[in-house]
Amino acid sequence: MPDQPKTNSLFIRMHKALSRTANALGRTMDAVAGRRLDDAFFEELEETLILADCGAPAAMAVVAELRQQSNTQREYRPEEVRAMLADIIAARLTLQPMPQYDGLFALLVVGVNGAGKTTTVGKLAYRLAQGGKKVIIAAADTFRAAAAEQLSVWAERANAQLIQHQAGSDPAAVVFDAISAARARNCDAVLCDTAGRLHNKKQLMEELAKVARIAGRESIPKLTLLVLDGVTGQNAIAQAEAFVDTVAVDGIVVTKLDGTARGGAVLAIAEQLKLPVWFVGVGEGIDDLQPFDAQAYARGMMGIG
Numbered sequence: 001m002p003d004q005p006k007t008n009s010l011f012i013r014m015h016k017a018l019s020r021t022a023n024a025l026g027r028t029m030d031a032v033a034g035r036r037l038d039d040a041f042f043e044e045l046e047e048t049l050i051l052a053d054c055g056a057p058a059a060m061a062v063v064a065e066l067r068q069q070s071n072t073q074r075e076y077r078p079e080e081v082r083a084m085l086a087d088i089i090a091a092r093l094t095l096q097p098m099p100q101y102d103g104l105f106a107l108l109v110v111g112v113n114g115a116g117k118t119t120t121v122g123k124l125a126y127r128l129a130q131g132g133k134k135v136i137i138a139a140a141d142t143f144r145a146a147a148a149e150q151l152s153v154w155a156e157r158a159n160a161q162l163i164q165h166q167a168g169s170d171p172a173a174v175v176f177d178a179i180s181a182a183r184a185r186n187c188d189a190v191l192c193d194t195a196g197r198l199h200n201k202k203q204l205m206e207e208l209a210k211v212a213r214i215a216g217r218e219s220i221p222k223l224t225l226l227v228l229d230g231v232t233g234q235n236a237i238a239q240a241e242a243f244v245d246t247v248a249v250d251g252i253v254v255t256k257l258d259g260t261a262r263g264g265a266v267l268a269i270a271e272q273l274k275l276p277v278w279f280v281g282v283g284e285g286i287d288d289l290q291p292f293d294a295q296a297y298a299r300g301m302m303g304i305g
Contacts, residue, residue: 013290014257014300017282021052021263022303029078029085029302037070037081052301053233055268062088062267082302089267090298096276097291098251104182104220106175106190108212110247111227112239113196116255116281118147120227121193122154123289124279129158133188138178139164140171140211141195151193157286161185171195171207172214179218205246212247223250225278228269230254233262237272244273253289255281263301266292 015022028048032041042063049059065088070076107124111117118141125135137155139162141147148164155162163178175192182190194211195204215222226249228236236254243249252273254266257280270277277292299305 011293011296011299011305013282013288014280014293014296015303015305017258017280018263018297018300019303020260021301024048024052025301026303029082032076032081033078034075036072036075037066038072042067049264051262052264053262053268054264055234055237055272058092058264058267058271061092061271079304082304086295086298086302086304089301090294093267093270093277093292093294093297095294096251098225098278099221099223101188101221104179104188104190106179106192106215106218106220106222108175108192108194108215108222108224108247109227110194110208110224110243110249111196112229115196115227115229117141117196117227118150118154118193120225120253120255120279120281120289121191122151122158123281123286125154125158125160125191126286127289128189128191129160134186135160135189135191136178136182136185136187137162138175138190138192140174140178140192142167142169142171142174143195147193147195160191161187172211175211175215176218179215179220205242208243209246224248225250226252226275228252228254228265230257230263230265230281231260233260233265234268236265237269240269240273240275244275249275251276251278253277253279253281258282266297267301 028045046059046063109117109121128135137151137160139148139151163181165174178190224247226243252275257263279289280292282288
């Protein structure tokens with residue numbers, strides 16, 4: 001089976017990225033050895049899931065489902081409980097990958113400062129180019145001087161073209177020019193890097209809405225990808241809600257999963273926003289932005305190899 005090595009690699013990367021989360025949850029799992037799943041266990045598990053940033057609604061729902069599935073009259077081995085929880089968590093996650101298009105499409109990448117938007121654009125450009133797509137990157141973050149320089153490096157590594165204007169230019173104009181250039185050069189994708197903005201700054205969010213409107217008028221499919229920093233945990237949800245209210249977010253990427261013990265935030269985000277997670281960042285390498293796999297994620301959380 002040709003895809004098997006990639007699948008194994010994804011499980012290994014996810015397992016490694018979520019090791020800190022799995023260690024925290026594992027202590028609760030191990031405590032169940034040789035005992036029944038009683039009320040005290042369920043309460044401890046719910047608390048542990050919340051501390052892992054799964055969020056109270058998701059934690060309560062997962063524990064309630066485990067209660068329903070388990071037999072309180074028998075004893076469970078820790079690995080049995082881990083496997084049951086992994087299946088429950090995976091089933092709760094929306095499995096909807098990023099749409100694929102035969103013709104030109106635009107992807108608007110949005111998020112707060114420091115979430116990893118520019119890096120995500122570069123890694124996505126690399127993934128698309130590796131798949132045979134001809135990519136243009138729009139440097140629509142015209143306020144951060146280093147953004148265009150950073151994108152230039154990524155464009156070279158990904159064999160993508162870069163469209164940029166002078167610092168302080170209208171970001172919507174950059175996006176418009178990039179889509180026009182993509183049409184003229186028979187490209188397959190336009191990836192638009194936008195300036196990071198605080199979710200509670202109304203003027204900046206209105207500017208983002210303008211960029212989205214311009215991209216949406218170009219008679220090509222337009223997707224919006226929201227980048228969330230996994231390290232921020234529950235705070236990412238408040239940020240996400242503001243962006244969802246401003247632009248039509250289609251999918252999410254959660255970055256820096258390898259840098260946090262609160263990897264349960266992916267479950268909280270998906271549960272509360274009802275949006276699909278398209279990608280997760282499991283490292284700093286150019287190929288460490290991986291398509292989200294619910295089984296790999298859930299098993300990684302539970303420390304199942």
